[in-house]
Amino acid sequence: MINLELSEDLKQYQEDMKVFAETVFRPISRKYDEAEHEYPQELEDLRGMKHFDRKKKSEKPADKSEPTSGKANMRGVISSEEIAWGDPSFLISIPNAGLGNVALVTSGSDEQFEKYGDKWLAMAITEPNAGSDSKAMNTTAKLDGDDWVLNGEKIFVSCADRCDAVVVMATTDKSAGKEGIRSFIVDKNSPGFTLEKLEKKMGLRGSDTGTFSMTDCRIPKDNVLGGFEKTNKNKGFKGTMQTFDTSRPMVAAMAIGVARAALDYTREVMAENSIIPDYKKGSINISSIEKDFFLMEANLEAARLLSWKAAWMADNKKPNSTEASMAKAKAGRQGVLITQKCCELLGPMGLSTKHLAEKWLRDVRVMDIFEGTGQIQHLIVARNILELSSTQLK
Numbered sequence: 472m473i474n475l476e477l478s479e480d481l482k483q484y485q486e487d488m489k490v491f492a493e494t495v496f497r498p499i500s501r502k503y504d505e506a507e508h509e510y511p512q513e514l515e516d517l518r519g520m521k522h523f524d525r526k527k528k529s530e531k532p533a534d535k536s537e538p539t540s541g542k543a544n545m546r547g548v549i550s551s552e553e554i555a556w557g558d559p560s561f562l563i564s565i566p567n568a569g570l571g572n573v574a575l576v577t578s579g580s581d582e583q584f585e586k587y588g589d590k591w592l593a594m595a596i597t598e599p600n601a602g603s604d605s606k607a608m609n610t611t612a613k614l615d616g617d618d619w620v621l622n623g624e625k626i627f628v629s630c631a632d633r634c635d636a637v638v639v640m641a642t643t644d645k646s647a648g649k650e651g652i653r654s655f656i657v658d659k660n661s662p663g664f665t666l667e668k669l670e671k672k673m674g675l676r677g678s679d680t681g682t683f684s685m686t687d688c689r690i691p692k693d694n695v696l697g698g699f700e701k702t703n704k705n706k707g708f709k710g711t712m713q714t715f716d717t718s719r720p721m722v723a724a725m726a727i728g729v730a731r732a733a734l735d736y737t738r739e740v741m742a743e744n745s746i747i748p749d750y751k752k753g754s755i756n757i758s759s760i761e762k763d764f765f766l767m768e769a770n771l772e773a774a775r776l777l778s779w780k781a782a783w784m785a786d787n788k789k790p791n792s793t794e795a796s797m798a799k800a801k802a803g804r805q806g807v808l809i810t811q812k813c814c815e816l817l818g819p820m821g822l823s824t825k826h827l828a829e830k831w832l833r834d835v836r837v838m839d840i841f842e843g844t845g846q847i848q849h850l851i852v853a854r855n856i857l858e859l860s861s862t863q864l865k
Contacts, residue, residue: 475776481545488550492557500558503677504830508669510633511561511677518566544717544782548724552775555728556735559834560677562725569630570594570842571638574654574714580698587656593634594714595625595683603847606648610685612641612655614692619655621663621688627841631666631681635659638696639685654696663688674833716795719842720781723798726806726838727775733813733831734767740817760816767809774802793855800848803839810835 477485495513503511554562563569571592575584601607610623621641628637636658644651657664667682692699741747741760748761757765777798784791810832814821821828839845854864 475779477545477549478542481542481549484546485549485553488553489556492553496554496557496561500677500827501824501830503558503560505676507671507676508632508679510679511564514561514564514566517568520567541786544720544785545779547717547721548778548782551721551724552728552731552778555725556732557728558677559725559729559838560675563629563675564633564678566633567591569634570714570718571634571636571656573718574638574696575656577714577717578654578696579656582693582698583656583696587636590635591630591633592636592638592656593628593630594638594640595628596640597627598624599626603844608640608642608652610639610641611645612643612653612695614643615689617692618689619692619695621655621657621685621690623685624667625683625685627670628681628683629678629841631683632669632679637664637683639683655690656694656696657685657688657690661688661690674830674836713792715842716781716790716792717785719795719799719848720778720785720791722838722842723774723778723781723802726802726835727771727778729831729835729838730767730771730774730802730806730809733810733828733835734764734771736826736828737764737813737816740820763812763816767812770801770805771809774798774805777801793852796843796848796851796855799843800845800852803845803848806835807839 499511499513503509551562567589569592571594574594575587575592579587598607598609601609610621610625612619612621614620621639623641625637625639631637636656639655639657640652641655642651643653659666663686665684665686667684670680670682672680738748741764746758746760748764749757750765752761754762777794781791781794781798784794810828814828814832817826817828820826821832823829843851850861850864853859854861857864
C-alpha cells in the first residue's frame with residue numbers, strides 16, 4: 472500500500488532540491504523572464520547529470536509480484552515541485568531532460584537509448600489544426616526504401632532551439648486513425664527539418680518554444696521509436712501516450728511548486744501586516760482572508776497527494792493513467808486558482824514587476840493546458856472509470 476509520508480532518503484532529496492532551487496534558480500528568475508530566448512548558462516552545470524536510466528529491454532523482467540524499490544518517479548515529482556518553486560521555466564529547460572527523453576526511456580529500443588540517451592530530446596505533437604484531437608494530425612511519414620519521409624508542421628515544441636533531436640509524432644496511415652500514428656526520432660540537422668520560429672510567450676519565458684516544419688525530411692527507417700522491426704507490432708499511439716503517465720504527475724508537481732511559491736510569499740506579506748492564520752479557531756471565527764488561505768492550503772495538499780500517488784504507482788509498476796490525469800487536472804486548475812487568489816490578496820504587490828507574484832501567475836497558466844488540457848484530463852478519467860472508448864465518450 473502507498474505510504475503518504477516520504478522516506479528519510481526522499482526527505483533529504485527534497486531538502487537538497489529546495490536549497491538548490493532557492494540558491495540557484497530563484498535569484499535568476501526575473502533575469503531570464505526579461506531576457507526571453509536567451510539560454511540560461513547556469514543550466515550547463517546540470518548537463519552532465521544522469522537524468523534517466525533504465526534496464527535493457529532484452530533483460531528478463533523482475534518478478535512483478537515483488538514490490539520494486541525504484542523511486543525515480545517519486546524523485547521526479549519531488550524535484551519538479553521544488554525546482555518549479557524556484558522557477559518553472561528552468562525545469563523544462565534542463566539539458567538532456569526533455570519530454571522526448573521521457574518518450575525514449577518509455578518506448579525506445581535498446582539501440583536507440585544507446586544512441587540518444589545522452590542527447591537532449593524535445594517532443595513534437597501539436598499541430599495548427601491538431602491539438603487535443605490526435606485524429607486530426609496531418610504530419611505524415613511514408614516509408615521510401617531505407618528511409619522515412621516526413622512532411623508537416625509542429626507547433627509549441629518546448630526546447631525547440633536548445634535540443635539535439637526531436638521525437639515527432641506522425642501518421643503512417645491517415646485512414647487508420649490513432650492506430651496509424653507513430654513517433655520518430657529526428658536529428659535537428661536532418662535535411663528538410665527546419666526550425667521556423669520561436670514564440671514570444673506570456674509565461675515560462677526562461678524556456679524556448681518553437682515551430683518546426685518538415686519538407687521531404689528523410690530519416691533512417693530505424694528511427695521509428697521502438698525500432699523498425701517492431702513498427703507494426705509496437706503500441707504506436709498508445710505506447711507514446713504512456714509517456715504522459717510518467718510526465719503528467721511531474722507537470723502537476725510543477726503547478727504545485729508555483730502555487731506554493733505564491734502561497735509562501737503571501738504568507739510572508741500577511742505576517743508583515745500582522746495577519747497570522749490561526750488554525751485553532753473554529754470555522755465561524757476566522758476572517759475571510761484566513762478562510763481563503765486555509766482553502767488554498769487544503770487544495771494544494773490534495774493536489775500534492777494525487778501527484779505522489781500517481782508517481783508511486785508508476786514506480787511500483789501499477790497502471791496509473793487515471794491517477795496521472797487526476798493529478799494533472801487537479802493541480803493544473805488549482806495552481807491557477809491559488810496563484811490568482813494570492814495576487815488578489817497581495818493587491819498592488821501582486822501586479823508589480825518588483826515582485827515575482829505576477830510572473831508566477833503568467834507561468835502557471837499553461838500548466839492547465841500543455842500535456843493535455845484540464846478538460847482532456849477529465850475526459851480520460853471519465854472514460855477509464857466508465858470503461859468507455861474515446862469514440863463512445865467525446
